[in-house]
Amino acid sequence: FLTDPNVLRRIVAAARPSKTDTVLEIGPGRGDLTRHLAQAAGRVFAVELDRRLIPSLQSDLGELPNVHLVRGDALTFPFHRLPPGTAAVANLPYNVATPILMRLVEERARFSRLVLMFQKEVADRIAASPGTKSYGSLTLAVRYAMDAEILFKIAPGAFSPPPKVDSAVVQLIPLRSPRVAARNESFLFAVIRAAFGQRRKTLRNALRSIAGAEALSAAENACRIDLARRGETLSLEEFARLTDFLFERTGRKG
Template sequence: MPAARKRFGQHFLKDARVLDSIVDALGPLEGRTVVEIGPGRGALTDRLVERAGRVIAIELDRDLVQHLRTRYADMPHVEIVEADVLTVSLPTLAGGPYVLVGNVPYYITTPIIFHALELPRPEVAVYLVQKEVAERMAAPPGDKTYGALSVNLQAVVDVAMVRKVPPSAFNPPPTVDSAVVRVTPRAVPSVEAEIEEKFRSFVLAAFGLRRKQLIRVVRTVASLDAERAATVLQEAGLPNDVRPETLTPADFARLVRVLTPRPDSPASS
């Protein structure tokens, strides 16, 4: 059995109850395509192949890839892909509707989660991540952990904590607690796909000034004078003196829409 490699941030999940809860959180899998990120030695994959119509597992570690291809050699509905998940178009790989699951390496958690938001998004995604990250993903406005990650995710998906996972559930055990989170695309996102990139950039910049009043944030981030910034906030229906951590994703979306010139507006020509 291949050993865990520190440079890949590998911590193999071994707790059967946690493994079962991850699969259960995906919902019914009969006839569905499951894309798994970081299958490791196959503990979660073993459960997926029993329930899913098709399983595509993406693994970067060549030794683990060989192990997995041998393990599932007699299962035509299982495909092992040797690749860095950040270089793979998940919708293209799936070739249709799919669900996503993964014990995500903690050092690249956020890039992977946002990479998985490529359209069309998975019908549901279940991640095993560092507990602190899970709390930030699901945090409501005003919470001490609410930040750019919370807003940029919750603008387009619903995030739910499934369960906490102790270090003892892994081999080798990490130094931090973990958690399982379920991410489901919102039927009506707060932000349109056309301005999503600008939305994310604005939110990141705003939380870099999280202790500043909103009018100062808008002046700084959008390079506006005080009068124009006040007009923008009025058009967005937002007060001047609130701080970024109190705004909902919908609030941020209204603000970014006002700041985004329409194709037929004089400012865009």
């Protein structure tokens, strides 16, 4: 649990809530950050999956009229019920960071900004450059839809108990329109996931689950992308070009 009051204040400052704003907090834990958010925001929806934490949260946060505690899973929470312009704040555990972030990317129209805390390794993946070890499907999905910035690192001592790794806070601002045009967003993400499913495979082998050999050869020629390359060497723009061709060629619907 994050307990350092200085770090808690920095996270709230990054979220920039006002008394007219709604904040979604994913994983309030013991409620330390929730209390800080409640002082600054109009409403806070705190979504907690761990039923063991609910009684203490209800007791500790019960006197805060603008905090709405919800027992539920962020992977299934109805984000569409939140008002437009909601800010999202979360400390995401390593094992669920990627699926929750991907859901937030898909539901980005609801949010004005996201201020998320990850293990430093995940933060590095979000901000990675092509050709690096950290570059992957998460990098590309975020880049497609959002501006991402690592705001600051957090040392283990800010937590109780202290973890064995550093953490980092990342700010994500949804773009008004995607960074590249893609005919079908879900198909683009499917191609990207396939390309990184087994990083050592060439694109020609990795994308066999997406398209047949003939379509891949045609895409290679039309898009001028060597399919002997690996996914980690392609830019977002190259993935979009390749995906659009395959979508038209195969008639896939994502």
